[in-house]
């Protein structure tokens with residue numbers, strides 16, 4: 108998870124209430140800072156993950172300490188030391204609809220039985236951030252990240268430490284997929300293993316929920332012929348295109364397209380885009396098919412999109428699914444079991460990645 112020091116922000120005139128305060132006229136805001144107050148420490152990490160998946164550029168958990176309050180005792184849950192009550196500071200792009208993001212966070216918390224602080228919902232305040240130094244703080248907080256012996260993620264302003272390794276250059280912080288989340292690193296290591304087994308050379312790949320494009324770029328670096336990525340978030344699509352270009356991948360080798368969230372939204376890739384990217388269409392001629400489909404999205408969309416994602420995989424091709432907790436793996440396996448075999452589940456912390464092969 109990305110944790111950066113909280114930005115120096117102008118005082119939030121709306122602090123203590125929900126909603127965005129308009130920036131003072133003289134401030135040229137660069138992003139929005141959302142402070143969610145008084146969250147139970149035990150759920151702070153889960154909430155941070157949801158905020159990142161909703162488009163927050165960075166999230167930091169800090170002690171909830173109203174003016175004059177004494178320092179909190181820190182409790183130890185065995186793995187991490189946590190404050191009992193925390194504030195969560197998230198930075199969003201200026202265009203983000205933070206109120207909607209908080210509403211989605213509340214829905215996710217209810218679905219996961221996470222305790223809301225009171226029946227009225229989360230207490231949060233949003234303020235514009237004008238301080239250029241925030242960008243510098245972000246830069247300082249992203250350093251080269253080693254995913255495996257010979258696989259690194261390098262912020263675009265840093266130099267690779269090992270030029271012989273596979274180095275994925277990213278502009279971090281714009282879209283999910285900096286490599287710090289366990290689901291991203293699980294998928295990256297799976298791609299590395301597939302490459303080591305010679306199973307990525309010349310293949311066509313679909314990266315559903317591409318985020319920063321990190322998995323697409325890794326697949327291309329490991330020898331894939333082409334990748335089509337999709338995302339519901341237009342900022343992620345732009346970030347993926349930019350990150351692709353940073354690594355030397357432009358269309359048609361790497362196409363990043365926007366899609367709708369649900370199965371009732373139009374099929375986002377289309378035969379024409381797939382053919383342009385060197386992939387093929389199914390026998391019906393309408394649906395694109397790929398040698399490998401990677402989808403690091405949440406449990407809900409993986410279940411809802413089962414028909415589409417399964418249909419994208421060629422007979423004998425591979426599926427890689429993540430974004431799920433370990434305890435959700437059996438449900439996902441059951442959902443895809445009709446068309447796939449050879450399921451393998453790997454875990455890191457409480458997260459899982461599933462790989463499977465489509466029956467011929």
Ligand SMILES: C[S@@+](CC[C@H](N)C(=O)[O-])C[C@H]1O[C@@H](n2cnc3c(N)ncnc32)[C@H](O)[C@@H]1O
Pocket residue numbers: 160282283284285286290291294315316317318319320321322337338339340343366367368369403404405408430
């Ligand atoms: C967990 S991030 C994964 C990003 C990147 N692929 C990685 O592995 O780090 C999930 C991405 O999927 C996108 N997403 C969420 N639901 C989606 C859906 N129903 N269809 C397509 N993309 C979706 C989000 O916008 C986000 O960028």
